[in-house]
Amino acid sequence: MEEEAKEVRNTVETKECKQGKKIGAWGCCGIFCAGFFLFITVSVVMMGRACASCASTISSETTGKEAETEFLCGNPNSSNVIAVIDIRGIILPEEEVFGSQIVSPERICHLIQTAAKDPEVKAILIRLDTPGGEVTASDVIRNELKNCGKPVVAQMESMAASGGYFIATAAERIVANRTTMTGSIGVVIRTLNYYSLFRLLGLKECIYASGKMKAMLSGGKEIESEEEKVVQALVMETFTEFLREVSESRGIPMEKLRDSDICDGRILSGAQAKKAGLVDKLGYFADAVTETEKLLDIPAGSAKVVHYRSGSRLLDILASMAAPSKRLSVSLNGEAVKEFTMTPGKAYFLPSFP
Numbered sequence: 633m634e635e636e637a638k639e640v641r642n643t644v645e646t647k648e649c650k651q652g653k654k655i656g657a658w659g660c661c662g663i664f665c666a667g668f669f670l671f672i673t674v675s676v677v678m679m680g681r682a683c684a685s686c687a688s689t690i691s692s693e694t695t696g697k698e699a700e701t702e703f704l705c706g707n708p709n710s711s712n713v714i715a716v717i718d719i720r721g722i723i724l725p726e727e728e729v730f731g732s733q734i735v736s737p738e739r740i741c742h743l744i745q746t747a748a749k750d751p752e753v754k755a756i757l758i759r760l761d762t763p764g765g766e767v768t769a770s771d772v773i774r775n776e777l778k779n780c781g782k783p784v785v786a787q788m789e790s791m792a793a794s795g796g797y798f799i800a801t802a803a804e805r806i807v808a809n810r811t812t813m814t815g816s817i818g819v820v821i822r823t824l825n826y827y828s829l830f831r832l833l834g835l836k837e838c839i840y841a842s843g844k845m846k847a848m849l850s851g852g853k854e855i856e857s858e859e860e861k862v863v864q865a866l867v868m869e870t871f872t873e874f875l876r877e878v879s880e881s882r883g884i885p886m887e888k889l890r891d892s893d894i895c896d897g898r899i900l901s902g903a904q905a906k907k908a909g910l911v912d913k914l915g916y917f918a919d920a921v922t923e924t925e926k927l928l929d930i931p932a933g934s935a936k937v938v939h940y941r942s943g944s945r946l947l948d949i950l951a952s953m954a955a956p957s958k959r960l961s962v963s964l965n966g967e968a969v970k971e972f973t974m975t976p977g978k979a980y981f982l983p984s985f986p
Contacts, residue, residue: 699746702939705921710936714924715747716757717940722982723765723773723795735762737772743940744773748780754935755783755924758803759917764795764981767819767870774877777802783927787920788812788911793899795981797910798874801881804927806911807920808902815900815910816983817878819870821863823849870979882909899983 704716719740721733747753758777764770777784777799786803788796793816800806800814808814830836830852837852848859875895879886889895894908905911913919922932 699743700941702941704937704939705918706933706935706937708936710934711752712754712928712930712935713750713752714755714757714921714935714937715750715753715940716759716937717743717747718759718761719773719796719799720759720761723762723769723799725766725769735765735769735773737769739942740773741776743942744776744780747940748782752936753782753938754928755785756780757920757924757937758784758786758799759789759920760786760792760796760800761789762796762799763791763793763983764798764816767795767979767981770795770798770981774799774802783924785920785924785927787917788814788902793983794818798877798981801877803881805913805920805923807913807915807923808905808911809916810901810903810906810914812902812905813899814902814905815894816897817874817895818897818981819867819874819979820982821867821979823851825851825855827852827854867979874981878910884909897983 701715706714717740719735721735723735723737725737744756747756756777784803785805785807786792786800788800788806788808789812790809791813792800792808793814797814797817835852837850839847839850839853841847845859845862847853848856848862875886875889878884878895879889892908894900894905894910900908900910902911902914906914913923921935921937925932925935928935
């Protein structure tokens with residue numbers, strides 16, 4: 633009996649030992665994973681702080697957010713500061729789509745407001761690389777620039793088409809590279825009509841609306857001529873506002889703009905835009921800085937040129953990773969340049985859609 637009891641105890645102890653080893657192994661694995669995750673988190677935070685430490689930080693009293701500033705060129709000790717603000721990507725409301733290739737009017741306006749309140753900032757230089765975007769979002773940025781109370785110069789890089797040019801009209805001087813793609817002065821509203829396909833499949837969309845025009849952009853019903861006239865009238869009303877801003881900014885009569893080829897939606901090179909009077913000078917970033925100094929009536933190279941940017945660079949990276957997978961290409965002369973998900977029925981200052 634004693635031998636049997638001893639054998640049972642040995643068996644139980646062996647099982648407990650094995651279970652203990654298994655639990656210990658899982659515990660070690662859990663600790664390792666938690667430690668690795670903590671290491672990654674701390675590393676990302678430290679990298680963000682390290683990047684932020686390379687730039688000055690200016691807080692905005694109105695929003696409570698921060699804007700980073702980085703010295704670019706010129707006299708670092710000058711009290712005449714030129715604030716450089718980039719507009720790169722498709723211009724869309726922030727709540728609609730976000731990502732590294734999306735320009736948020738909220739963020740751009742925040743940077744403009746912050747620069748406008750800085751007493752050392754004497755002028756704002758906008759660097760444009762955008763095909764345009766949603767009409768109201770573009771107009772919000774343009775209005776903020778127009779009313780910032782300081783001289784504004786626009787520099788066009790690879791692209792400043794449609795809504796990009798619309799924003800540039802708020803500037804007192806426009807500088808473009810000779811190869812810049814600009815122009816595309818026009819408005820587009822896009823919708824998809826699948827009425828013929830529904831008829832082929834024996835399907836019918838049932839719509840219950842309060843008025844005959846309430847569902848005029850619905851894709852499942854036949855487009856009527858009266859509906860086309862209403863939508864086209866909305867497009868032309870917005871287009872007229874675009875022309876008015878171009879006319880006032882460039883000193884070109886509205887009638888001349890309407891009758892010219894430059895306002896039929898076509899893309900222009902920087903050189904063609906200069907010849908048409910849509911830009912003031914062909915050149916590069918340094919030339920745009922010189923033009924800004926001329927506006928301020930100070931010697932060339934005497935200003936302190938500072939880059940203003942949003943402080944949430946890490947959030948931009950994470951946002952671009954979380955961008956929606958369903959996308960629409962924006963094309964210039966048939967070549968896709970940007971992608972985003974367009975909202976049907978909204979008006980856009982954009983070149984074209986394949």
